[in-house]
Amino acid sequence: MLRILPRWSIHPFAKTYVAGESVEETVLVVKKVNNLGFTCTLDILGEHVQSGAESENITQEYCDLYDVIANENLDCNISIKLTHIGLALDKNIAAENLVRILRQAKLHSNFCRIDMEDSPYTQRTIDLYKDCVSKYPNMGIVLQAYLKRSLEDARNLNRPGFNTRVCKGIYDERETIALKDRAAIQNNFFNITKEILSGNGFAAIATHDIPLIDRIDEWIESTQVSLDRFEFQVLYGVPMSGRLERLLNKGYTVRQYVPFGRDWFNYSLRRLKENPKIISYVLGNLFKR
Ligand SMILES: Cc1cc2nc3c(=O)[nH]c(=O)nc-3n(C[C@H](O)[C@H](O)[C@H](O)COP(=O)(O)OP(=O)(O)OC[C@H]3O[C@@H](n4cnc5c(N)ncnc54)[C@H](O)[C@@H]3O)c2cc1C
Numbered sequence: 001m002l003r004i005l006p007r008w009s010i011h012p013f014a015k016t017y018v019a020g021e022s023v024e025e026t027v028l029v030v031k032k033v034n035n036l037g038f039t040c041t042l043d044i045l046g047e048h049v050q051s052g053a054e055s056e057n058i059t060q061e062y063c064d065l066y067d068v069i070a071n072e073n074l075d076c077n078i079s080i081k082l083t084h085i086g087l088a089l090d091k092n093i094a095a096e097n098l099v100r101i102l103r104q105a106k107l108h109s110n111f112c113r114i115d116m117e118d119s120p121y122t123q124r125t126i127d128l129y130k131d132c133v134s135k136y137p138n139m140g141i142v143l144q145a146y147l148k149r150s151l152e153d154a155r156n157l158n159r160p161g162f163n164t165r166v167c168k169g170i171y172d173e174r175e176t177i178a179l180k181d182r183a184a185i186q187n188n189f190f191n192i193t194k195e196i197l198s199g200n201g202f203a204a205i206a207t208h209d210i211p212l213i214d215r216i217d218e219w220i221e222s223t224q225v226s227l228d229r230f231e232f233q234v235l236y237g238v239p240m241s242g243r244l245e246r247l248l249n250k251g252y253t254v255r256q257y258v259p260f261g262r263d264w265f266n267y268s269l270r271r272l273k274e275n276p277k278i279i280s281y282v283l284g285n286l287f288k289r
Helices: 007-017 023-035 052-071 091-107 119-133 150-157 182-198 210-223 243-249 264-274 276-288
Strands: 039-044 076-080 112-114 139-144 163-167 202-206 230-235 254-260
Touching: 007 264, 023 039, 023 052, 023 254, 039 052, 052 076, 052 091, 076 091, 091 112, 091 119, 112 119, 119 139, 119 150, 139 150, 139 202, 150 182, 163 182, 182 202, 182 210, 210 243, 230 243, 243 254, 254 264
Parallel strands: 039 076, 039 254, 076 112, 112 139, 139 163, 163 202, 202 230, 230 254
Antiparallel strands: none
């Protein structure tokens, strides 16, 4: 059903979750979000480029974005998907493009996080991260709590300077490699976060699951983890019932993940699948027109 909805019917919904199509629109949104006390991470929407030339264009767009962030004085870093810069075509293409982006991030004393995609790319993503991090420590990775391997990955990677986002994971993975039970995923999320914060790493705790945020927050308080060892992250536009402001009031860093770009349609469909209640709004929009 979602696939046959016309683009215009999704557009009003997309505006909640996507900053815009252009860099100019996105800068305005980031300034607004910064003014509310949140830091941001920008993502150019899209994945799985079809050619080396396309991957180079996207890489250039990311490099230019670091210039914009610096010129506009935004409190903001960047998240990228490796298949957006060529990982599905050739690991070497992705590696070259990644290094270009990391160099640009370093030039601006900024940071780059590699999002984690579906499981065929997990090991390749970790390998590329390991290849680059000693030369470019201004980078981070993501661990998905639904993957059975992630706690072990956290243990292996957890050295000084290790910076990972922990999220539940958004792709449809096989039961042989992924937890399916909600409580088991929450527990794994909690354990991965504890593993990182009990060691030397930095954890970016990315979830809208308020009971899980509460549980992690209580543990952070009880163990007195210092404020520079973690941050909370949410997707731009997801309603959080005032919980984010309470995190800010405790002096925590809270980062909003702000996607933008021409590929807003597919991203918005994914968000709709996560929150089907909103479909009634989209359908209403369809019929009201
Ligand atoms: C900052 C950030 C970065 C991420 N990066 C990655 C990544 O690199 N790789 C990856 O696989 N996944 C990533 N994700 C997605 C993540 O893995 C989850 O699929 C997604 O966040 C939903 O899980 P949840 O932890 O919010 O819990 P859920 O249990 O799914 O949601 C908790 C509550 O939030 C509501 N909610 C969740 N999402 C939405 C939404 N979009 N709109 C409205 N309400 C919503 C739910 O309805 C529910 O009430 C990221 C998520 C965040 C917040």
